Amino acid sequence: MTAQVLNGKKTRGSGVDIIQVAQCAGVSPATVSRVTNGRSTVAKHLAKKVWRAIEELGYTPNPQARALVSGRSRVLGLLVSEITNPFFPELMQNFEDVAGKHDFEVMVGSTNYNRERAKIFIRRLVQRRVEGVAVMTFRAESHFLDELIAENIPLVTIDVSADAARSLVLEVDYAQGIDEAVQHLALLGHRWIGFASGPMPHLTNVRRKDAFVRAAKRIGLAAEKAPVFVGDHTFEGGTQAALYFLGLKPRPTAIVCSNDMMAVGVLRVMAERGIQVPRDMSVIGFDDIHLAEFINPPLTTVRMSRQELAKAAFHGLQQLWTEKSPGSRNAIHVGTRLVVRQSTDSPREAAEALPRKPRVRKARMRPVLA
């Protein structure tokens, strides 16, 4: 029963429109519009009166009318690959937060690695006239994006450029965190480290693996033949990787995983086999999903900041909006870093085998053979 009828006219929703505000403030609708849009060409005292009227009437501009006349929907798209992967919800929230601060709404869609789902979602995006899309899918499934590209919608992707005029790529520095991970292990005394990779055609996984191989080489460990198992970034992939490494003749003393879910799978196998982590085997993940600190033992992992990623994605879109010529565009850099928890330690036989670098950060190095 909140002033549903005003001026003999039914009011729906917020009910009050720009004309009523104008009347109440004693100005023209145009001036009200200028005020709500932050145009600086309005006299102070008039703006004041307009704001007062807005306050008094509880006026909120109608977004659909605005969008219609301005051609800008103030809606963004966010495409992720699987919402059940804890990495993404955090990313979504951070993206929505930045977007919201700039008065954008965001449509989120999870492909679940399903081509059809992606297509349907993208269709919805163009139908709703989104002003930009962040494709946070870590896959080069750019054929999904054809419709977006055809509509000339600004696009921000990860790792691999969309090959479109109005697009921009976020370059994740995998090497940074993976270097830290390998050095961390080397310092602990590990000399034979396995890498559980994600599915191989995907660029992001190639990069993670290459970063590992280079890091291992650089550290002087495992020469060029660091053992690599190609999994699929799932829990099951992790169990398979664990089984593979456990079967190796000289068994690795540590496993670095291409993502956290695989690390969780590895942990499960170790637990089932009675192999203590980290005493008998060190494990490192990648992503730092929420779960990483709740699993047993808490997972040492490489963190890729969701907040940084979200901000970079939004700013990338901003860049594309304000950009005149699609020329001088440079990729946006996103860092990674190691987070040490409790799934890494010195290997049991390490202390005497490697007496040369006894100094390890914390006092977590165990006494010999104890």
Place this chain on the structure above:
Amino acid sequence: MTAQVLNGKKTRGSGVDIIQVAQCAGVSPATVSRVTNGRSTVAKHLAKKVWRAIEELGYTPNPQARALVSGRSRVLGLLVSEITNPFFPELMQNFEDVAGKHDFEVMVGSTNYNRERAKIFIRRLVQRRVEGVAVMTFRAESHFLDELIAENIPLVTIDVSADAARSLVLEVDYAQGIDEAVQHLALLGHRWIGFASGPMPHLTNVRRKDAFVRAAKRIGLAAEKAPVFVGDHTFEGGTQAALYFLGLKPRPTAIVCSNDMMAVGVLRVMAERGIQVPRDMSVIGFDDIHLAEFINPPLTTVRMSRQELAKAAFHGLQQLWTEKSPGSRNAIHVGTRLVVRQSTDSPREAAEALPRKPRVRKARMRPVLA
């Protein structure tokens, strides 16, 4: 370079409007509108021609224009309490899927138990003229909803009614699954079972706890003094609960938790103390979050179906839309059920103490004292 200029007029976005379609099909705009809106009052052969024109020109109706003239935004709101709780992303996806099938977009917001966040999000909802909101927050924070109620926006809540004209409540049948859980434990031979509750003023937690107490009573176990620890539905709350139950004089042989995160906390404490689950302690969770099957050991838990919940929420809104008189409205029922995994087993001393029901489903009952 996709037909950006048509008829000497710059086309933006999908570019083609209802008038062009009308011309192309040789009918009036009104007829095109009737066709796209599925009005049955259009002659078959004309509709055919219209569809052909739509196809040919790649026409998609402008949602903002539609919303403006019809007064219906085709946008819904979804409010959850914390996006990092794996329960919610699944719920979100399911809700978006149902909504999407009916041509609705959904704005999701996570309060993170932060009053200010909720307020801000709700303001955005009314500004965007959402047609309905699903409040899946499991809390009676109805003061958040005042603005929604004042705008007379259809509201679906969980457990506790919003006390608004156009609202409806989803009644989750906690007792159903919790009964199953307690009976499952009783069948395994447990007679002294602890309950780790969520924060107590909240109705949902009261209901879960009451369901447990009643189930325990009904089963004839633990008389009326089943031990209850009031935690806070977080991982830490779970560790505290575990410590509490471990300190009890006759130590419970099983712990039922009010949600999965607490169960995960319990599991962690058990692991740290070297207490084997399920051999030395059985643990049951509630929710069946994704993580439940990946934790060690996989968690026996009560599943509350996200899909069922999402569908119920949407159908609730539909009901509110089509409803004439806000009278004959009945709550929507949502069930729960036990999912048995590997965190439950017979207590060690059970077999001789309770010889009466030796038959347990799978062959998971251990030999006495082995």
Place this chain on the structure above:
DNA sequence: TTGTATGCGTTATCAC
């Protein structure tokens, strides 16, 4: 059954 005309609430283009 189909077409014509009006209006939805706002921004933008002009004059002033």
Place this chain on the structure above:
DNA sequence: GTGATAACGCATACAA
């Protein structure tokens, strides 16, 4: 700086 006024793209009341 400020105010009229014409779009924006569509649904719909009404006329035919």
